[in-house]
Amino acid sequence: MPRGIRRKGGKCSKRDNADDKKDYALYEINKDNAKLWEYYKKQGIIPEAEWDAFVESLKTELPTAFRIQGCHRELDAFVAMMKTRFFSQIDETEKDVHVPKQLPWLDSAFQTKMPRAAVRSHPILNQLHNFLVTEGEIGNVSRQEAVSMIPPLLLDVQPHHKVIDMCAAPGSKTMQLIEMMHADSDNPDGIVVANDADNSRCYLLVRQALKRMPAPSCVVINEDASVLPVMKDSSGNTLFFDRVLCDVICSGDGTFRKNIELWKSWTPQAGLGLHRLQVGIARRSLEILAVGGLMVYSTCSLNPIEDEAVLAELLRHFDGTVELMDVSDKLPELKRSPGISEWKVMDRDMLEFSSYDEVPGRLKRPIQKTMFPPTKEEAEKFHLERSFRVLPHAQDTGGFFVAVLTKTAHLHPKTSANGDEETAVVKPPAAKKRRMQGYQEDPFVFLAKEDERFKDITNYYGINSAFPAENLLSRTKESDQKRTLYFVNSAVRNFLQQNQDRVKVINAGVKMFGRTETKFNDCKFRLAQDGLKIILPYLEKRVVEISPDEMNKIMRGDGGNPYYPREKLQCDKALGDLQSGSVVLRATRGNVTKSICAWIGQMSVSPYISKEERIHVVRMLAFDTTDLEEEMSSKRKQKAEKGRKDRAKAQEANSASEESQDSQEATEDSQGATESTNGSEAEAKNEEVKEASEEEKEAPKEDAVTEKSQPEVMEH
Numbered sequence: 001m002p003r004g005i006r007r008k009g010g011k012c013s014k015r016d017n018a019d020d021k022k023d024y025a026l027y028e029i030n031k032d033n034a035k036l037w038e039y040y041k042k043q044g045i046i047p048e049a050e051w052d053a054f055v056e057s058l059k060t061e062l063p064t065a066f067r068i069q070g071c072h073r074e075l076d077a078f079v080a081m082m083k084t085r086f087f088s089q090i091d092e093t094e095k096d097v098h099v100p101k102q103l104p105w106l107d108s109a110f111q112t113k114m115p116r117a118a119v120r121s122h123p124i125l126n127q128l129h130n131f132l133v134t135e136g137e138i139g140n141v142s143r144q145e146a147v148s149m150i151p152p153l154l155l156d157v158q159p160h161h162k163v164i165d166m167c168a169a170p171g172s173k174t175m176q177l178i179e180m181m182h183a184d185s186d187n188p189d190g191i192v193v194a195n196d197a198d199n200s201r202c203y204l205l206v207r208q209a210l211k212r213m214p215a216p217s218c219v220v221i222n223e224d225a226s227v228l229p230v231m232k233d234s235s236g237n238t239l240f241f242d243r244v245l246c247d248v249i250c251s252g253d254g255t256f257r258k259n260i261e262l263w264k265s266w267t268p269q270a271g272l273g274l275h276r277l278q279v280g281i282a283r284r285s286l287e288i289l290a291v292g293g294l295m296v297y298s299t300c301s302l303n304p305i306e307d308e309a310v311l312a313e314l315l316r317h318f319d320g321t322v323e324l325m326d327v328s329d330k331l332p333e334l335k336r337s338p339g340i341s342e343w344k345v346m347d348r349d350m351l352e353f354s355s356y357d358e359v360p361g362r363l364k365r366p367i368q369k370t371m372f373p374p375t376k377e378e379a380e381k382f383h384l385e386r387s388f389r390v391l392p393h394a395q396d397t398g399g400f401f402v403a404v405l406t407k408t409a410h411l412h413p414k415t416s417a418n419g420d421e422e423t424a425v426v427k428p429p430a431a432k433k434r435r436m437q438g439y440q441e442d443p444f445v446f447l448a449k450e451d452e453r454f455k456d457i458t459n460y461y462g463i464n465s466a467f468p469a470e471n472l473l474s475r476t477k478e479s480d481q482k483r484t485l486y487f488v489n490s491a492v493r494n495f496l497q498q499n500q501d502r503v504k505v506i507n508a509g510v511k512m513f514g515r516t517e518t519k520f521n522d523c524k525f526r527l528a529q530d531g532l533k534i535i536l537p538y539l540e541k542r543v544v545e546i547s548p549d550e551m552n553k554i555m556r557g558d559g560g561n562p563y564y565p566r567e568k569l570q571c572d573k574a575l576g577d578l579q580s581g582s583v584v585l586r587a588t589r590g591n592v593t594k595s596i597c598a599w600i601g602q603m604s605v606s607p608y609i610s611k612e613e614r615i616h617v618v619r620m621l622a623f624d625t626t627d628l629e630e631e632m633s634s635k636r637k638q639k640a641e642k643g644r645k646d647r648a649k650a651q652e653a654n655s656a657s658e659e660s661q662d663s664q665e666a667t668e669d670s671q672g673a674t675e676s677t678n679g680s681e682a683e684a685k686n687e688e689v690k691e692a693s694e695e696e697k698e699a700p701k702e703d704a705v706t707e708k709s710q711p712e713v714m715e716h
């Protein structure tokens with residue numbers, strides 16, 4: 001099944017996986033596919049001398065790779081702590097035990113082999129594993145394939161750029177784009193638009209990327225990228241992007257090492273069925289690219305039909321206004337193979353055609369003219385050798401294809417009456433817009449200047465006048481005042497104001513103030529940890545410095561009770577004059593400062609952050625967290641076990657209805673690309689219901705009269 005495609009309803013793929021897993025347990029999977037070997041031998045992509053290494057590598061399990069997200073200020077301290085605390089303790093002389101190695105082309109990323117059995121039997125590997133999971137939950141670590149980190153690195157994203165990620169879910173590259181944009185500031189001027197055609201995968205992106213790394217610069221939209229509507233900039237002109245990431249849906253044959261089910265199913269049809277959509281998405285990407293901007297086209301397929309053939313068709317269509325860039329000097333440590341200008345076109349039965357004229361009528365639809373290699377003259381102009389492949393055996397990774405393109409002029413420039421060339425024309429999509437499905441999102445409503453809510457907030461927290469309050473919004477149809485307030489930067493604000501009726505917006509904004517109802521304070525809004533980094537520089541009240549020791553105590557709670565008695569804390573004096581309610585506690589050790597949202601009552605203090613975040617704070621302030629990690633890991637296991645049992649029960653109950661889907665699913669082939677755009681409405685809705693209930697869980701109880709009524713500590 002093509003990468004990024006989910007079969008209708010998602011049920012079949014889940015059951016297939018379950019069956020596959022059963023199969024793997026009983027039999028060794030046969031890592032062999034005659035068509036695959038024949039196809040790639042004929043393409044000449046792998047030098048003869050490297051063929052055996054290539055085959056061997058595809059058959060070996062992919063190492064685990066992870067990246068330390070660089071947009072938290074303590075990147076260096078974090079990496080140093082990880083090396084001392086874990087890497088230096090690992091004894092490589094033991095069987096199957098490896099120290100993670102830095103990726104040659106990215107200092108903040110590591111790759112290692114961590115077989116389950118070794119993790120189970122070696123405490124230090126177990127601790128490292130728990131650490132990666134905990135830090136992954138709060139966005140400090142991202143588990144991501146090594147090669148998948150390459151495309152954003154070649155986009156050279158700057159803080160002021162307008163960036164769009166055309167096929168973004170589940171969002172690992174979107175996170176990198178955001179991270180680059182936020183390298184120097186928590187509130188940069190640029191925008192990252194993350195788009196995906198699959199509605200439920202948009203919510204997956206929100207959950208996996210933005211919940212972990214909330215960013216005021218990011219907006220998630222749900223459109224078919226090949227027919228993306230024209231969007232407008234703040235002046236009402238066509239919106240062009242400085243950077244476009246086009247990491248398209250593909251057959252995924254670079255992922256054999258990870259997706260072992262591909263061994264059974266792969267045929268050349270996988271690539272043939274996606275070529276047209278890939279061209280469509282990439283063409284639209286170039287149409288909305290600004291002159292002088294960069295676009296990266298990437299796939300995790302080694303197939304030239306999905307790679308060079310798509311590029312050749314783009315270069316043909318854009319007729320000299322678009323060029324492939326020579327990026328051989330970028331990421332110098334990355335071993336790569338240059339793109340090719342000649343390749344073979346074969347049908348699913350391995351029948352080979354040397355030109356489109358040879359293709360019989362019955363195959364003229366699955367095999368398109370644009371799949372064939374360029375003519376000699378075209379090849380000289382196109383420089384397809386500037387694109388590149390990363391072959392799995394070159395650096396023990398997955399396989400990947402990347403090309404960087406730039407635009408030198410608009411294809412259809414529009415000339416104004418006085419003769420000056422205006423920006424260009426981006427035509428509305430040629431194809432009819434597909435009817436998108438999914439949950440009907442509430443609108444994004446910005447706070448009016450005179451809004452009473454913000455007046456209360458300003459007085460209570462001493463927010464200085466430089467804070468851009470006009471960038472606060474709530475999600476509501478009516479003038480419901482009781483809602484969470486989110487913050488976006490000015491670029492996202494302009495985007496929403498101009499485009500929320502043009503494209504389907506799924507998500508934008510960092511939670512900054514949550515509604516709280518207590519009789520004890522004058523402000524009905526508490527600070528939310530997600531938005532703290534942004535608002536902190538503007539807060540003139542309710543920020544309390546405490547010692548690292550006291551921060552450690554508060555994070556751990558008092559014998560498991562999250563409400564830490566004030567009488568046991570030195571900082572009680574510092575808290576003394578403050579009215580009960582939301583505060584920021586700040587502690588510094590060395591060059592690490594940690595600020596967290598908390599709630600102070602008459603008698604106690606409690607942190608208002610997730611468990612993972614509490615462990616992170618304790619760790620970064622140089623305290624041992626082994627006990628906390630172990631406790632968390634055992635809770636995770638219990639939860640997973642319960643989930644497994646619940647799923648098994650549900651599966652039993654559903655088995656009858658699943659049977660009836662079999663025949664329908666058997667007819668699905670690469671048409672799945674179209675179906676992927678439909679998503680699953682029910683799934684999306686479920687997701688939304690889940691989000692809503694999470695929100696409720698977080699909300700403090702109404703009108704408390706006792707200490708107990710303080711907000712519940714979040715447990716994600």
Ligand SMILES: C[S@@+](CC[C@H](N)C(=O)[O-])C[C@H]1O[C@@H](n2cnc3c(N)ncnc32)[C@H](O)[C@@H]1O
Nearest residue numbers: 004167168169170171172173197198224225247
């Ligand atoms: C390879 S995945 C993208 C992976 C993502 N860039 C990342 O790094 O996490 C391809 C994505 O394309 C989406 N997709 C498929 N057809 C699409 C279309 N016509 N327009 C936009 N997205 C599409 C799929 O839903 C899938 O999420």
